Amino acid sequence: MLRSPLAMPLAIAGLTLAGLALVMVSSGYAHFVIALVALTAIAGTGLNVLLGLTGLMSFGHAGFYAIGAYASAILTLAGVSFWLALPAAALIGAGIGGLLAIPAMRVKGPYLAMVTIAFGFIVEHGLIEGGALTGGQNGLVVTGGPTLFGHAFLERELALLSVLGAGGALYGFHRLALSRLGRAMRAVRDADVAAASLGFDPVRVKTLAFAISAALTALAGAVLPPLMLFIAPSSFPFSQSILFVLSVVVGGAGTVLGPLVGALVTVLLPELLAGLAEYRLLFFGLATLVVLWLVPSGLIGTLARLLPKPAPEPPRPSPDVTRLLYRRGGEPLVIEGIGIAFGGIRAAEGVSVTAAPGAVTSLIGPNGAGKTTVLNMVSGFYRPDAGAIRLAGADLAGAPAHAIARAGIARTYQTTRLFGSLSVLDNVVLALDPGRLWRWPRAGDARDAAALLDFAGYEGRLDRPAGELPHVDRRLVEIARALAGRPRVLLLDEPAAGLTRADTDALGGLLRRIAGCGIAVVLVEHDMPLVMSVSDHVLVMDAGRPIAAGTPAAVRTDPAVLRAYLGGADTPARPRETPWRGPADAVLFAQGLTAGYGAAPVLDALALEVRPGETVALLGANGAGKSTAMRSLAGLLRPVTGTILLDDVAIAALPAHRIARLGLALVPEGRQVFPELTVIENMRLGAHGRAEALDPAEIEALLDRFPRLRERAGSRAGLLSGGEQQMLAIARGLMAKPRILLLDEPSLGLAPAMINALYAVVAELRDQGVTILIVDQMAALALTVADRGYVLEQGRVVTAGSAAELAADKALEAAYLGAA
Amino acid sequence: MNAQAMKPQALKTQAPNARAPKAEGRRSPTRRLALGTVALIGLGLASGVHAAETLKIGLVTALSGQSAKSGEAISRGIGLAIDEINAAGGVLGQPLELVARDDEANPSKGVLAARELVQRVGVVALVGGLDTPVSMAIVPIANQMKVPFLGPWAAGTGITRNGAADNYAFRVSAVDALVDEALVAYAVKTYGAKKPGMILVNNAWGESNEKGLTAALKGANLPAAGIEKFEASDVDMVPQLTRLKEAGADALFMVGNVGPSAQVVKSLDRMGWSVPVVSHWGPAGGRFDELAGPSAAKVHFIQTFTFAGNASPKATAVLTALKAKYPAIKSMADVTPAVGIANAYDATHLLALAIKAAGSAKGPEVRDGFYKVATYPGLIKTYEKPFAPGQHDALGPQDYVFTRFQNGEIVAVGN
Amino acid sequence: MLTGTLVSGLGLGSMYGLIALGFHVTYVVSGTVNFAQGSAVTLGAVLGYALGVTLGWPMPLAVLLALAGCALLGLVVERLLVRPFVERASDSWLLATVAGGIVLDNAILFTFGKEPRSLPSVLATRPVEILGTGLYPLQLVIPVVGLGVAFAIRTVFRRTDLGRVLLAVAQNADAARLMGIDVRRTVACAYALSALLAGVAGLLIAPLFSVSAEMGTLFGIKAFAVAILGGIGSATGVVLAGLLYGLAEALVTATLGSTYTQIVVFSVIILALALRPDGLLGRAAVNKV
CATH class of the missing domain: 3.40.50.2300 (Response regulator)
Known part of the structure; x- marks a missing residue:
């Protein structure tokens, strides 16, 4: 009942009637207070459009309140009817709101806050300097209130009008939130990138939000002059803007009734505290803090969580979707020699590929090969420096994302970008007509969207907020959403990442069915079994350049591809001369280690141990959970369940810095040096966590080991090459004199010569007795230096053994490149 | 029952919140909070009848x-x-x-x-x-x-x-209009002012005196060297005062609260301009001599009453x-x-x-x-x-x- | 007069820069700022007055203790008004610090007193004449100290372990954790430093103006504008923007009159941000898809 579609309109109607009744039975000052509450609720609802729906902060809404009040006062003083002045004030507010959106759109976060603060101040001081028009500091005294059919509007009538207005504003907000425009606003807030790739121009959506927000707030302000009988610039200080924000936040941003509750608190609390005279502000500040501490998501937001859970959904029909998706004789997407450079580094160069309709074209390559960069260029997030992207006769290279979406190219993302606050169904409905903000809902919309979800294999509830979905469902909903715009081309960025084998196989079937509808499917993927089984054509990239192309069978036997994936065997790093023998007490021991991000566990009861002086490799395909394991062991990922012992100390509950101080040094994936600090400063920081004082000779010794670092000792780490940064990261890790050194993907993105030098160093460290746990996607390389290894699949250890055993095991190659 | 009697009640509504345990999302504090809100609304609207004992x-x-x-x-x-x-x-x-x-x-x-x-x-x-x-x-x-x-x-x-x-x-x-006449008369009588300037706060009080002083000067047949304004938050009035000095002001009428008035005196000090200052009673609103420094004593201002010497x-x-x-x-x-x-x-x-x-x-x-x-x-x-x-x-x-x-x-x- | 305007503008500008550096320090380390920074300005001056004048302690001691009080305020703000919200991934720290500022301002009002008081300084009693303009020696000292402190902060950041730890957290918090750095404590330190900088500004400007419970409010807002204008992630940008802001304010006041100062300056800020959305020296975050 409380969740039925009629509940909110009924609640609003009930509250409005209660407000009207309250006006009728009360008198005098109560009218005034009720009117103020109602007007604050209207203004707060205006701010809620911006803050709650679109996620934009404004500390300048008192400016719009003032603009409305002055517009109404000046017009009525000039003899214009109050009833004309009201809409005029709202229009003026909307216009100025739209204008403010121009600079406001260009900035984010605290910068946006500052633009709105500045706007508020400009309005306040503009009114002070407005001369006779605004009455300057003295303000305007408004005599002779409005009349309607000869009936004078005094406080009681104004209170009734304000309550009705507040009811209307709340209902309007309720409708807006459910409308296509309102959903587009939430979509832009939740994931502006994804909204743009559905064809919604974020600038247009945000500008509209600003205009609507300003209009409502100005409308509320327009009722002030006859109510207060006096307005002055000092009625609209900066603190009033803060009060508006406070009322929305306290009530619950994004909720329909939040601004009403917030208005009750921010207007009535000061009234209640009036008797405290000069101590009023002190108590108001304290009361505000108490509310913020107790209900961080707002009063209404907190209450809404107490509502009963919804009833089960009826089973839904599964109509045929090929009608929706099928395209006959489509045209191919032709990519010709595109490339892009970031700060001098060529992330992609000379990439050409043709994605035929009805076929799956895959883009593969090791990490950092530039695959996602290519997708980003095709979908309009990056502007290519060279080349062309042709579809249906048009060159789309460099067009903005929303324009490319409207041309028929849809995409999904490496980390899903669903509109978390919208329901699963709404995510898809919103995508049905790319980019159209004004579109009447059609009867078939929900049916079509449900059919698409069904087609994608989604079996969960349709009314569930997308933000609550488990990982696999997010992938499926995102694919259904991308299909809803009836695209010619579908780009998928690692859709199988984090999926189980069974889910991945199902995904493969889905991709073939999508291609079967005549859509050109472009797949970027690490999961080789999937790529090899679904692709018609494969392009292999390495270090930004294409290195091979052809059918899956041709590509997987190409020596260049094998080298790119498994690493060459021509490394100077040598296995240990004599097999490792050492104490059996583990330095690092993990059992039943389970961890993940959000709903989906990435590690599933992982068990491993590393003994003193041993070098152990952790292997597995992308997404198998290797890096997650390293982050869990080092304490960067918390909470985790299971046991982790470091020298018999339980560390599973400890934060990263405590673990580091206990002697576990992780050299993280991607180096993560401190870019603005010098090489020496980076190294000194490595010793920060240890108890032992720093001896300058240690740095000297390390610089001897890494001669390239000595050459660059004084330069900023950010200016070093990738290989030098990796050396530095290892040197920094060694400065801690760790009990165990964890190396996460040390060879990632390095040139072959650099990788060889790096592994020589790792072998040297091993021979000196450093205990090492190493993760590298170049499995062959890692196994040359390791004593033992574990192979991970879907967060579990599937094989363990000596390095020699694993290197000879064909299963390992299969884990990386897929079974033949 | 008046506003003061309501004070303890207002505080009481806050009390459950203050004592509520930290665990948000649990039912009981939320309910108490909801109750508190309702009570707050009720209290806010419980206006009207008050016993008229006083x-x-x-x-x-x-x-x-x-x-x-x-x-x-x-x-x-x-x-x-x-x-x-x-x-x-x-x-x-x-x-x-x-x-x-x-x-x-x-x-x-x-x-x-x-x-x-x-x-x-x-x-x-x-x-x-x-x-x-x-x-x-x-x-x-x-x-x-x-x-x-x-x-x-x-x-x-x-x-x-x-x-x-x-x-x-x-x-x-x-009353400003009367004060302004008194200020003009005092400047003429005490300092022989011929071309006084005005330095006024930019608000309704300043505007009221701008009118009054202009009228009073007209009545006394004196020209004004200039009318300069400052904001209540200003801390450096040298630019305004320099313009008055360059216009040849031989006395200043000052209208402003104690803080900015003190800044006017300090600015005069820094300029090294020793000009008679006849002021409305703004300086009386606080510790003018402490804020303005030794030159504060040079400012003569109007009062309706003093205990000292009375x-x-x-x-x-x-x-x-x-x-x-x-x-x-x-x-x-x-x-x-x-x-x-x-x-x-x-x-x-x-x-x-x-x-x-x-x-x-x-x-x-x-x-x-x-x-x-x-x-x-x-x-x-x-x-x-x-x-x-x-x-x-x-x-x-x-x-x-x-x-x-x-x-x-x-x-x-x-x- | 131009000399006076320039000196006055540079003086105020360097103070805006100093307070804005406080915004910068907490922002880079934690992504949050203390909107009650203006109250820290007030607290510095008020404590200096209370200890040095009311209690009559030696000024150097009073100044040191006042600054310690500001640092303590920073710690309290971080612990009570920022951390509880950041740990719940809520943006309400923003409103909480605003409310905290209201509470502190009023607490000062009722303990320190309602009247503005004057903090005596030997440097602000007798003006000296420079290039035809009378100036208090303090007006010359302020920009020197302000820029000096800004430079000292830079040096501290580059040369001391604490500074390097702050920089490390700012550049890569996860990597800093791996070095055994307690990021929470570092953020708390950044808040202490931030409030300390505001306190320095409060103590420096108090003798020129007056000490009162609300003296810092406007300074806090202007300093936030300065921090944003300069690009809140860039220390150099922030100090530079402070000087520009101070000069612009002084020049507009001298030429158009102080009534137009805020309109002109805030319009310029909107315009500047529309043209450079990340501030004068700020760097755009890479939009990673």
Whole structure:
């Protein structure tokens, strides 16, 4: 009942009637207070459009309140009817709101806050300097209130009008939130990138939000002059803007009734505290803090969580979707020699590929090969420096994302970008007509969207907020959403990442069915079994350049591809001369280690141990959970369940810095040096966590080991090459004199010569007795230096053994490149 | 039941929240919070009926911020007078009671507070504060609601001369138009000024005096060297003063609250420009000599009253009574803005007399009661028929004294 | 007069820069700022007055203790008004610090007193004449000290372990954790430093103006504008923007009159941000898809 579609309109109607009744039975000052509450609720609802729906902060809404009040006062003083002045004030507010959106759109976060603060101040001081028009500091005294059919509007009538207005504003907000425009606003807030790739121009959506927000707030302000009988610039200080924000936040941003509750608190609390005279502000500040501490998501937001859970959904029909998706004789997407450079580094160069309709074209390559960069260029997030992207006769290279979406190219993302606050169904409905903000809902919309979800294999509830979905469902909903715009081309960025084998196989079937509808499917993927089984054509990239192309069978036997994936065997790093023998007490021991991000566990009861002086490799395909394991062991990922012992100390509950101080040094994936600090400063920081004082000779010794670092000792780490940064990261890790050194993907993105030098160093460290746990996607390389290894699949250890055993095991190659 | 009696209740609504455990999302604190909200709403709307055991006087003034000391002075003046009146049996058989509201020197807050005092608390009359802009905003409301407004400090001419057919604004304080004439006359007489300049605060008070001074200079047939404005928050007035100096000003009229007035003096010091400064009474609002430094003594400003050097027995008696009632008062420096205390003290007595003369606490009758007050031997002077229709100011130029700061005290010039 | 305007503008500008550096320090380390920074300005001056004048302690001691008080305020703000919200991934720290500022300002009002007081300084009693303009020696000292402190902060950041730890957290918090750095404590330190900088500004400007419970409010807002204008992630940008802001303000006041100062300056800020959305020297975050 409380969740039925009629509940909110009924609640609003009930509250409005209660407000009207309250006006009728009360008198005098109560009218005034009720009117103020109602007007604050209207203004707060205006701010809620911006803050709650679109996620934009404004500390300048008192400016719009003032603009409305002055517009109404000046017009009525000039003899214009109050009833004309009201809409005029709202229009003026909307216009100025739209204008403010121009600079406001260009900035984010605290910068946006500052633009709105500045706007508020400009309005306040503009009114002070407005001369006779605004009455300057003295303000305007408004005599002779409005009349309607000869009936004078005094406080009681104004209170009734304000309550009705507040009811209307709340209902309007309720409708807006459910409308296509309102959903587009939430979509832009939740994931502006994804909204743009559905064809919604974020600038247009945000500008509209600003205009609507300003209009409502100005409308509320327009009722002030006859109510207060006096307005002055000092009625609209900066603190009033803060009060508006406070009322929305306290009530619950994004909720329909939040601004009403917030208005009750921010207007009535000061009234209640009036008797405290000069101590009023002190108590108001304290009361505000108490509310913020107790209900961080707002009063209404907190209450809404107490509502009963919804009833089960009826089973839904599964109509045929090929009608929706099928395209006959489509045209191919032709990519010709595109490339892009970031700060001098060529992330992609000379990439050409043709994605035929009805076929799956895959883009593969090791990490950092530039695959996602290519997708980003095709979908309009990056502007290519060279080349062309042709579809249906048009060159789309460099067009903005929303324009490319409207041309028929849809995409999904490496980390899903669903509109978390919208329901699963709404995510898809919103995508049905790319980019159209004004579109009447059609009867078939929900049916079509449900059919698409069904087609994608989604079996969960349709009314569930997308933000609550488990990982696999997010992938499926995102694919259904991308299909809803009836695209010619579908780009998928690692859709199988984090999926189980069974889910991945199902995904493969889905991709073939999508291609079967005549859509050109472009797949970027690490999961080789999937790529090899679904692709018609494969392009292999390495270090930004294409290195091979052809059918899956041709590509997987190409020596260049094998080298790119498994690493060459021509490394100077040598296995240990004599097999490792050492104490059996583990330095690092993990059992039943389970961890993940959000709903989906990435590690599933992982068990491993590393003994003193041993070098152990952790292997597995992308997404198998290797890096997650390293982050869990080092304490960067918390909470985790299971046991982790470091020298018999339980560390599973400890934060990263405590673990580091206990002697576990992780050299993280991607180096993560401190870019603005010098090489020496980076190294000194490595010793920060240890108890032992720093001896300058240690740095000297390390610089001897890494001669390239000595050459660059004084330069900023950010200016070093990738290989030098990796050396530095290892040197920094060694400065801690760790009990165990964890190396996460040390060879990632390095040139072959650099990788060889790096592994020589790792072998040297091993021979000196450093205990090492190493993760590298170049499995062959890692196994040359390791004593033992574990192979991970879907967060579990599937094989363990000596390095020699694993290197000879064909299963390992299969884990990386897929079974033949 | 009045606003003060509601205080403990207001605090009680907060108490469950303050004690509630930290675990958000659990039901019980949320419920308690919801209950608290409902109670809050209920309390806020529970306006209206108040038992009328006392006659309430509403005070709207700055109790916080840089003018807070003025509000304190006014409160003390009223408080002392109320004690005396109540000791003598009150008015119409009822004791008087002061209900004070902070306007934060903000006209809008003042208007809200005035409405609340009249409509919810049900005060007999309103007493205003230091700031002319606030009083100017309240007066139209008071006239509309037919509640007497009594100004003990703000001097803006338009407060009492507001052009309303039904005027409820009275004042026991200086009046800008008259002050400005006095300032011009003093500058001419004392300094032989021929071409004085104005340095005024950019608000309603400054505007009121801009008009008054311009008219007074015209009346005295003198040209103005220039009119310069500053913001209340300004800290460097050298640019404005330099323009006046270059225009050949030989004396300055200064209108501004104590803070910026002190900055004017400091700016003059830095410029090394030694020019006579004749000021409205802004400097009296605080520790002007401390803020402005040694040159503060050079500024002569107008007052309606000083305790220092005042030998009248009434002044001595009031000072003794003040020290007894407010132990915080230890020296003369603690009663410096004496005008606030004296004006408010006399105004309260005059109000009581007006209510007595009216024989009623109804607004229109009290207003007419003011006209019926015959003689009142007050602190500033003995008032003889102080008010009449068209004459709503109890003090005039004959009551003004020129003063300056000396060792933290305000003393009459020449003493 | 131009000399006076320039000196006055540079003086105020360097103070805006100093307070804005406080915004910068907490922002880079934690992504949050203390909107009650203006109250820290007030607290510095008020404590200096209370200890040095009311209690009559030696000024150097009073100044040191006042600054310690500000640092303590920073710690309290971080612990009570920022951390509880950041740990719940809520943006309400923003409103909480605003409310905290209201509470502190009023607490000062009722303890320190309602009247503005004057903090005496030997450097602000007798003006000296420079290029035809009378100036207090303090007005010359302020920009020197302001820029000096800004430079000292830079040096501290580059040369001391604490500074390097702050920089490390700012550049890569996760990597800093791996070095055994307690990021929470570092953020708390950044808040202490931030409030300390505001306190320095409060103590320096108090003798020129006056000490009162609300003296810092406007300074806090202007300093936030300065921090944003300069690009809140860039220390150099922030100090530079402070000087520009101070000069612009002084010049507009001298030429158009102070009534137009805020309109002109805030319009310029909107315009500047529209043209450079990440501030004068700020760097755009890479939009990673």
